[in-house]
Amino acid sequence: KNIQFRVSIENYYNLVHPSVVTSFNTFSLSLSTMKFSPLVLLLSLAGSASAFTNLRIPSTTTRTPLFVETESPATTETENEENPLGLTPELRKITNAFAMVGDDKLRHKQLLYMASQLPALENPAETMVPANKVPGCLSTVYVDGTATFDKEKDAYTIDFVGDSDGLLTKGLVALLVRGMSGCTAEEIQKVQPEFVSQAKISQSLTPGRNNGFLNMLSSMKQKALQLEERAKSAPAAAATLDEGDEGASENGGLDLDGDRPMYNAMMTALQKLQPTSLTITDNSDQHAGHAGSKGYDGESHFDLDIVADAFDGLSLVQRHKLIYMLLGDVMDKIHALQISRAKTSAEASE
DSSP, rough: OOOOOEEEEOOTTTTSSSSHHHHHHHHHHHHSOOOHHHHHHHHHHGGGGGGGOOOOSSSSOOOSEEOOOOOOOOOOHHHHOOOTTOOHHHHHHHHHHHHHHHOOOHHHHHHHHHHHSOOSOOHHHSSSSGGOOOOOOOOEEEEEEEEEEEEETTEEEEEEEEEEEHHHHHHHHHHHHHHTTTHHHHHHHHHHHHHHHTOOGGOOHHHHHHHHHHHHHHHHHHHHHHHHHHHHHHHHHHHOTTTHHHHHHHHOOOOOOOOOHHHHHHHHHHHGGOOSEEEEEEEEEGGTTTTTOOBTTTTTTTEEEEEOGGGGOEEEEEEHHHHHHHHHHHHHHHEEEEEEEEEEEEHHHH
């Protein structure tokens, strides 16, 4: 009788290293070319149960592919109870896939393969800064991310980026980046580090690397909370600029000029950062008549000098992005804004 085996890696064609696929295919070939009684065959596989799941004898003679794509069932309360490690859906898939590989060397190769698939950092100079460095790792590790509001979840989700100068460590970074990106900070906080044992990855880690892994997970949890808090505060800071002249005039310490709407709009918007020092210089007269120069009623070029503690923890590029976001439509109405200084109070006093 034809005895067929179905091994599901749940859509992980792009996760499994080619050597793992080869090992499964070799095993499948050996079964197809040799004859065993069902009982002997099942008993012989008992010792390899960790590498294969969903062992069954199909009711039809249709050949089932060794690796098949399956849809992940919807999460239920029962599944939540069966998820004591608080794994995200993606991290759960990865953990199950690693656990199905019955060889430590293949799991090691899989981590190296994932390291090779980790996307390169778009802005290495911005990401590889002391604030993003993971402490306590044998290799140098950096992790950062962004928070984006998800309407379906009605919450901010975190997308991580990371890198390391150690290949195996980079594989662990890739695993965590892939497994936790797209989740909320609350979901990320629930992830327990013990999953690395469930995935049988800990068997390939030295005590030093295992400690580094714990630090990576902890740092990414903290980073998720920071990114979420920062994202929540940004919309409040970026309140709409169409409050009118009446609203602007109520900002006690502002030096507004009724004849300069762009200047007034920038002064008003940047108050959301609660600056301790804010100076906007209009240099439009120095660029009058320049080809391609645009501006609103003669206001085209400005220089900004701002000191605000809201910049704490942000890189220079991130500070500039925050300023541009706050200024919103104003940036479309002027030709250029030069940010000569954007520092915290502590940095300005140095």
